[in-house]
Amino acid sequence: MIGLFVVFATLTNSMKAQSFLGEAFVGYNLSQVSGDHWGIMEYHRSGVQVGVGVIHPVWKKDKFSIDMSLEVLFNQKGSYQGKKFNDSIVTGEYDLRLNYGEVPLMVYFTDKHFASVGIGVSYGRLTYVRLKEQGIDITKEKRDEFNKDEFNILADVKIRVWKRLKLGFRYSYSLTPIRTIPYSEYNPSYSGEIYANDKIKQRNDLFTLRLTYVFNENLDDLQREEYHYKGDNPKFHNKALERQRRKLERQRAREERRKNR
Numbered sequence: 494m495i496g497l498f499v500v501f502a503t504l505t506n507s508m509k510a511q512s513f514l515g516e517a518f519v520g521y522n523l524s525q526v527s528g529d530h531w532g533i534m535e536y537h538r539s540g541v542q543v544g545v546g547v548i549h550p551v552w553k554k555d556k557f558s559i560d561m562s563l564e565v566l567f568n569q570k571g572s573y574q575g576k577k578f579n580d581s582i583v584t585g586e587y588d589l590r591l592n593y594g595e596v597p598l599m600v601y602f603t604d605k606h607f608a609s610v611g612i613g614v615s616y617g618r619l620t621y622v623r624l625k626e627q628g629i630d631i632t633k634e635k636r637d638e639f640n641k642d643e644f645n646i647l648a649d650v651k652i653r654v655w656k657r658l659k660l661g662f663r664y665s666y667s668l669t670p671i672r673t674i675p676y677s678e679y680n681p682s683y684s685g686e687i688y689a690n691d692k693i694k695q696r697n698d699l700f701t702l703r704l705t706y707v708f709n710e711n712l713d714d715l716q717r718e719e720y721h722y723k724g725d726n727p728k729f730h731n732k733a734l735e736r737q738r739r740k741l742e743r744q745r746a747r748e749e750r751r752k753n754r
Contacts (some may be wrong), residue, residue, distance in 0.1 A: 506717035514710055516546040518566065520663070520703035526572040528669070528695040530678070532625060532689070533574045538589070540569025542701050548601070557607060562599040567592070568617065570697045576628070586628045591639070591697070597647055611649035615665070618642060644668045644699065651703070654680045657710050661703040704718035 525535055544566035552559040570591045577585025584671035599613035621640050624632050646668055651661030676691040 494608055498563065512549060513641045514548045514754075515708040516548055516563070516564070517563070517652040517706050517708070518546065518703055520661075520701040521633065522569055522699055522701050524570045524572070524590060524697060524699040526570075526695050528693040529572040529576075531591065531726065533572055533587060535574075536700060537575075538571040540571070540590075542566055542703065544567050544568075544595075548597070548707070556604065558603045560601040560603060560609075561602060562597075562611070564597045565594075566597065567730050568699075569593075570596045579743040582627065584627050586625065588623070588625040590621070590623040591619060593617040593643065594620055595645075597645075599649060601649070606653065608652045609650070609659075611647070611651075613647045613649070614668075615645045615647055616642070617645060619671075638674070639672045642669070643671055645697070651705060656712060657707045659707070661705055663701040663703055664685070665697070665699040665701070666699075670694035670696055676707040692728075 495613060501535045508610045510594035522538075522540040523536040524538045524541055525533065544564050544750050545589045546562055546564035548560050548562040550558050552562050557683040569587040571588070572587060572594065574585060574587040595615050595617040597609045597613055601609045601624065603609040619639060622632055622636050622639055623629070624635050644667070645665045647663060649661060654660045673692050674695065677691060678693075
């Protein structure tokens with residue numbers, strides 16, 4: 494996993510002159526596991542998401558583009574419920590922590606260099622499991638029940654908040670189950686025979702608030718188009734021309750400072 498991060502960091506540094514853009518991500522996760530113990534089904538597990546990636550524009554027209562993105566992430570998922578009952582045996586506590594190394598492949602539709610909507614899939618490899626029930630650590634007994642491989646479907650929205658910095662919101666759901674448990678484990682209070690042979694397939698369900706920084710994005714495309722006078726009021730015309738003149742002077746000054754460094 495660390496090797497993949499190094500490879501991506503090297504690629505983003507060496508591709509500055511090409512059409513590939515380097516990205517870095519940091520995010521805050523809220524997750525649950527559908528089909529978890531007692532059907533808790535609420536987004537109480539918090540975690541982090543960090544990683545790097547490359548993005549490549551595959552089609553452009555005017556200010557609309559279609560981009561493909563490949564990422565490498567460290568992703569924390571799971572499920573959590575605090576103590577619910579004042580009982581020495583049945584407390585209602587449930588604490589599942591799952592860490593993944595994840596590789597998402599995304600397609601983004603970007604309008605006016607400002608807002609992007611993306612869809613994609615990802616492959617995840619389980620790297621860490623911790624499971625507590627009723628306040629008792631049962632990780633050792635249950636670790637082998639969890640599938641090492643996971644495939645997800647993703648949806649993503651992000652907007653530019655300042656230059657190369659973007660704020661995004663991502664949803665992820667497991668296409669493949671992370672674990673299969675008997676119905677009696679899903680609902681421990683059940684004592685009948687109707688569902689005795691039924692199985693519950695657990696899946697990760699995740700929302701992420703993300704910050705994305707694009708290292709080598711060309712900001713020239715973000716400059717507003719030059720003013721073209723279309724009215725008949727000289728007062729507004731002259732003010733607009735003055736604003737345009739000051740803007741061009743600031744732009745030339747920045748270029749001169751870069752040349753003199």
